[in-house]
Amino acid sequence: MSRRIRLLTRYPVITATVIVGIVVLSLDLAELDRASRWLATLYVSAIIVWTLIGMIRDVMHGRVGLDVLAVVAMVATLAVGEYVASLIIVLMLSGGEALEDYASRRAKKELTALLDRSPQIAHVIVHPADTSSDEVEDAAADDVRVGDVLLVRPSEIVPVDGVLLSDSGSFDESSLTGESMPVSRSAGEDVLSGAINGSRAVRIRAVRKSSDSQYQQIVALVRDAQESRAPVVRLADRFAIPFTAVSLVIAGAAWGLSGDPTRFAEVLVLATPCPLLIAAPVAFLGGLSRAAKAGIIIKGGAVIEQLARVRSAAFDKTGTLTQGQPTLVEVRAADGFDADEVLRLAASAEQYSSHVLAEGIRRAAADRGLEIDAATEAGEVATNGVTAMIDGRTVVVGKPAYIAALAPDTVRAVLEAGHAAAYVAIDGRFAGVLILADDVRPESGAVVAWLRRNGVERVVMLTGDARATADSIAGEIGITEVHAELLPPEKVHLAAGLRPRPVLMVGDGVNDAPVLAAADIGIAMGAKGATAAGDAADAVILKDSLAKVVDAVAIGRHTLQVAYTAIWIGIAISIALMLVATTGLIPAVAGALIQELVDLATILYALRALTGPPTRLALSSTVTSGALVEGEDVAFAVRKPRRSFPG
Numbered sequence: 001m002s003r004r005i006r007l008l009t010r011y012p013v014i015t016a017t018v019i020v021g022i023v024v025l026s027l028d029l030a031e032l033d034r035a036s037r038w039l040a041t042l043y044v045s046a047i048i049v050w051t052l053i054g055m056i057r058d059v060m061h062g063r064v065g066l067d068v069l070a071v072v073a074m075v076a077t078l079a080v081g082e083y084v085a086s087l088i089i090v091l092m093l094s095g096g097e098a099l100e101d102y103a104s105r106r107a108k109k110e111l112t113a114l115l116d117r118s119p120q121i122a123h124v125i126v127h128p129a130d131t132s133s134d135e136v137e138d139a140a141a142d143d144v145r146v147g148d149v150l151l152v153r154p155s156e157i158v159p160v161d162g163v164l165l166s167d168s169g170s171f172d173e174s175s176l177t178g179e180s181m182p183v184s185r186s187a188g189e190d191v192l193s194g195a196i197n198g199s200r201a202v203r204i205r206a207v208r209k210s211s212d213s214q215y216q217q218i219v220a221l222v223r224d225a226q227e228s229r230a231p232v233v234r235l236a237d238r239f240a241i242p243f244t245a246v247s248l249v250i251a252g253a254a255w256g257l258s259g260d261p262t263r264f265a266e267v268l269v270l271a272t273p274c275p276l277l278i279a280a281p282v283a284f285l286g287g288l289s290r291a292a293k294a295g296i297i298i299k300g301g302a303v304i305e306q307l308a309r310v311r312s313a314a315f316d317k318t319g320t321l322t323q324g325q326p327t328l329v330e331v332r333a334a335d336g337f338d339a340d341e342v343l344r345l346a347a348s349a350e351q352y353s354s355h356v357l358a359e360g361i362r363r364a365a366a367d368r369g370l371e372i373d374a375a376t377e378a379g380e381v382a383t384n385g386v387t388a389m390i391d392g393r394t395v396v397v398g399k400p401a402y403i404a405a406l407a408p409d410t411v412r413a414v415l416e417a418g419h420a421a422a423y424v425a426i427d428g429r430f431a432g433v434l435i436l437a438d439d440v441r442p443e444s445g446a447v448v449a450w451l452r453r454n455g456v457e458r459v460v461m462l463t464g465d466a467r468a469t470a471d472s473i474a475g476e477i478g479i480t481e482v483h484a485e486l487l488p489p490e491k492v493h494l495a496a497g498l499r500p501r502p503v504l505m506v507g508d509g510v511n512d513a514p515v516l517a518a519a520d521i522g523i524a525m526g527a528k529g530a531t532a533a534g535d536a537a538d539a540v541i542l543k544d545s546l547a548k549v550v551d552a553v554a555i556g557r558h559t560l561q562v563a564y565t566a567i568w569i570g571i572a573i574s575i576a577l578m579l580v581a582t583t584g585l586i587p588a589v590a591g592a593l594i595q596e597l598v599d600l601a602t603i604l605y606a607l608r609a610l611t612g613p614p615t616r617l618a619l620s621s622t623v624t625s626g627a628l629v630e631g632e633d634v635a636f637a638v639r640k641p642r643r644s645f646p647g
Contacts, residue, residue, distance in 0.1 A: 088592035162204030170198030279566035286609030287559030307556025326360030
């Protein structure tokens with residue numbers, strides 16, 4: 001009963017119109033025609049006034065919409081005495097809003113599922129030092145502090161980002177990455193908030209507060225996407241004036257040729273604009289939902305329209321076109337310095353850097369058993385390097401030009417193809433070079449090839465890395481235009497000057513945030529938690545795969561195609577029915593009812609945006625040395641990783 005009451009109060013205009021309609025028909029049956037006509041006229045007139053107020057507000061905000069047709073149709077039906085038809089028009093308009101609401105909730109299912117699953121409760125272990133004790137205190141997820149030890153029971157949602165303390169665990173990360181298969185984690189590995197625990201209770205140590213955790217960042221992105229004003233209203237408005245003009249011309253011609261003003265009302269009843277107002281928004285919401293299900297959070301319908309029209313694409317290199325997991329290949333110590341000492345001090349300084357190479361340096365030092373010391377002072381110059389005071393010594397790690405400015409005896413290293421270098425200065429003297437290799441993502445070449453084949457005319461690389469490394473990676477994946485050794489402002493300037501537009505920029509990490517914000521469409525590889533990049537971007541890829549860029553573009557194009565097709569279906573059917581109505585074959589009441597079927601048809605078509613042709617790049621099962629292999633859509637081969645050598 002309460003559910004029925006909620007439905008009645010959710011759509012008050014529908015409820016009121018149905019009640020008025022029943023009373024009007026009852027009065028007609030009682031042969032109280034005058035009373036029924038006055039009741040219908042007063043009610044519909046009130047709806048007309050309310051609609052006119054809304055139209056005036058729209059005009060004040062610079063929008064001329066399609067409501068004028070509905071108002072003219074209601075006035076015309078009242079003028080010719082078709083008051084039952086006028087009530088049906090009101091019911092049709094309000095019913096169209098209800099259909100849109102239902103279709104929108106259906107289209108936003110994947111988005112709202114993320115919001116509904118937001119973790120609320122955490123089980124904080126009271127005595128974390130006692131591994132045999134599972135005594136817990138329940139706390140709000142927002143109250144969990146960094147360092148708290150939590151118990152996550154079977155099938156529960158991980159409340160905050162943490163490190164696994166139990167020996168092993170299995171987690172469903174499908175809501176985060178789109179990956180349907182559970183993933184296994186071992187002690188010491190990261191566990192993301194929003195993941196669903198498997199069949200065993202596990203312990204984790206919180207490493208971030210709830211507001212800083214991966215899932216809450218995704219929820220914030222989803223909320224922004226839902227609240228953004230999609231271009232679908234503007235899309236419908238593009239057709240408003242011509243459709244209104246055509247409808248009025250047909251209705252006026254029908255009146256003029258027949259001499260019967262009723263014919264004017266009968267035509268306009270079939271010109272009501274519900275298909276244009278409803279179908280396109282539903283299509284765009286469907287596209288947003290489909291993208292979320294694929295592991296891509298798109299921040300609003302405007303981004304979908306831009307993705308559909310993209311003509312140039314720019315890529316960062318490290319962590320975007322490459323895997324972002326650099327491996328130390330060699331330590332080339334300068335004269336007077338020990339290789340292990342150079343690596344130890346560099347790794348100690350790199351604790352304070354967010355650059356992807358820093359992680360590889362720290363990992364290499366840990367693998368060799370080198371002790372990493374804390375700094376008394378530390379600071380980072382974004383994209384240039386990091387400076388730290390370690391054991392009373394000034395250690396600087398960074399780009400060659402930056403190090404050379406501090407240590408004039410710096411010697412540039414000769415690098416093999418695909419290698420990157422971090423230069424080290426200690427106490428103002430050049431101490432050596434750390435050589436790292438970062439393998440190309442196996443899907444990078446296929447993504448670039450797909451974009452070129454599908455209308456993206458220009459593909460470029462924008463990177464802060466050395467020219468030789470950038471050229472090597474670009475040649476391997478088929479990019480011919482490379483801009484290397486760039487600072488963030490230079491990336492922004494180059495992205496702003498790229499033609500043709502719109503320009504898509506793909507990157508990850510803090511240093512990519514400015515150029516992602518400056519591009520027409522910025523896509524962040526957000527699987528590794530690059531918060532600044534995710535905030536600046538228009539779309540965030542939750543799974544660590546560049547192939548999702550292809551998914552985003554393909555979903556954008558399919559969604560825009562569905563939206564336009566739905567609009568044209570509504571226009572075509574409406575005009576065809578209007579032409580039939582000029583002959584007098586469709587009475588006003590029947591026309592109003594038929595228009596409801598037109599609404600339903602266009603909405604059902606618009607829901608096709610929830611599905612579409614396969615967009616993924618198919619990974620071939622054959623592992624070769626760089627050859628591309630045929631697959632079900634676009635196939636690529638996995639290259640053998642470079643071998644790491646001790647330095």
